[in-house]
Amino acid sequence: MHPTSTPPPCPFPDCRPTPSAGSSRRPTVIRHSLLRTQRGPRQRWRCRACGGTFTANHGTPYHRLRSSPARFDRAVNMIVEGMCQAAAARTEGISVSTLRRWTERAAQFAREFHDRTIRNVEPIEIQIDELRGHGRKKDDRLFVFASLVVSPRLWIANTVGRRTRRSCRLILRETRNRCAAVGRRALIVTDPFKFYAPEVRKTWGRTSLHAESGKIIRRNRIVRVNNELVWGTEEQLEEVLERCEDSKQVNTSFVERLNLTMRRSLACLHRRTSSAARDAQTLGQKIDLLQCYYNFVRPHGSLKFGREVRTPAQQAGLVSRRLRLRDIFMAFRPWARVPWIVDEGVRKAWGARDVCPDNNT
Ligand SMILES: [Zn+2]
Numbered sequence: 001m002h003p004t005s006t007p008p009p010c011p012f013p014d015c016r017p018t019p020s021a022g023s024s025r026r027p028t029v030i031r032h033s034l035l036r037t038q039r040g041p042r043q044r045w046r047c048r049a050c051g052g053t054f055t056a057n058h059g060t061p062y063h064r065l066r067s068s069p070a071r072f073d074r075a076v077n078m079i080v081e082g083m084c085q086a087a088a089a090r091t092e093g094i095s096v097s098t099l100r101r102w103t104e105r106a107a108q109f110a111r112e113f114h115d116r117t118i119r120n121v122e123p124i125e126i127q128i129d130e131l132r133g134h135g136r137k138k139d140d141r142l143f144v145f146a147s148l149v150v151s152p153r154l155w156i157a158n159t160v161g162r163r164t165r166r167s168c169r170l171i172l173r174e175t176r177n178r179c180a181a182v183g184r185r186a187l188i189v190t191d192p193f194k195f196y197a198p199e200v201r202k203t204w205g206r207t208s209l210h211a212e213s214g215k216i217i218r219r220n221r222i223v224r225v226n227n228e229l230v231w232g233t234e235e236q237l238e239e240v241l242e243r244c245e246d247s248k249q250v251n252t253s254f255v256e257r258l259n260l261t262m263r264r265s266l267a268c269l270h271r272r273t274s275s276a277a278r279d280a281q282t283l284g285q286k287i288d289l290l291q292c293y294y295n296f297v298r299p300h301g302s303l304k305f306g307r308e309v310r311t312p313a314q315q316a317g318l319v320s321r322r323l324r325l326r327d328i329f330m331a332f333r334p335w336a337r338v339p340w341i342v343d344e345g346v347r348k349a350w351g352a353r354d355v356c357p358d359n360n361t
Contacts, residue, residue, distance in 0.1 A: 127254050268283065
């Protein structure tokens with residue numbers, strides 16, 4: 001049982017504490033009862049203003065979970081570290097359907113966390129690429145589109161679907177929405193898929209430079225790389241490349257490296273695997289979960305600074321430390337404090353949550 005001497009504030013959004021409820025000696029939120037769980041009793045609180053009852057896990061994925069949060073975190077962790085569902089379920093001693101439910105729940109929270117925290121990114125170079133996965137049927141092709149801000153290695157957007165104009169539009173729009181309005185042009189590098197050029201122009205317009213990097217492959221070998229500037233001038237390209245610390249020329253190698261990480265991190269994307277993604281929706285959920293894990297939890301091999309290995313979100317200046325899955329999920333408690341969020345705009349997105357109303361007076 002958690003040390004629960006100070007009652008948390010009421011989490012229900014409709015609750016308007018009346019002056020009489022709060023001003024008396026007794027706090028608005030009081031101990032209610034002990035909730036019996038398999039892991040022992042847990043304190044349940046009751047709000048005297050609205051009558052609602054809740055526990056410390058209110059609003060998080062651990063709410064009403066019949067296992068321990070630690071087990072939930074471990075199982076989710078296995079999924080994003082490349083273990084197949086059946087193996088992860090066996091290791092944790094839970095059923096596959098439970099694990100599926102947990103993954104779905106975790107993905108939903110990861111998506112929301114990502115939505116609120118990946119904002120105001122100031123990109124110099126963005127690389128976009130797609131990765132082919134497969135569904136249950138042999139010719140059921142699913143593509144994962146990913147966009148990466150190169151210098152912090154931040155994976156800012158993903159789209160799962162067919163390789164169509166719509167997917168190109170979605171990935172570019174999401175990427176645009178997560179970036180700050182920057183004065184200088186950002187370099188966007190994609191492969192020569194025909195729909196990128198019109199969609200980049202539409203979504204980014206004059207705030208971007210667009211280059212395509214195509215590979216000519218014969219017998220599984222790259223024989224030539226064709227780099228072409230589609231939108232913008234050579235001088236502008238030179239100026240951007242000078243500011244980039246990572247690329248000396250147009251390339252898509254950083255996003256391709258991300259693709260490899262994705263392949264190795266999800267069992268359904270492994271090569272020659274027997275596990276397959278059920279459908280676009282399930283794959284999308286796993287990708288959302290992986291994206292959050294990649295940006296906030298997993299230390300990135302190329303972000304080593306002495307002994308410290310940073311995460312992409314840390315490097316991008318969005319959070320001040322490496323997070324754990326627990327930090328991410330617990331941030332959803334309505335009274336959670338999130339001092340590790342650095343970026344001003346992101347803090348606003350979490351609302352006034354950082355300011356914990358004092359309920360004891
Ligand atoms: Zn209340």
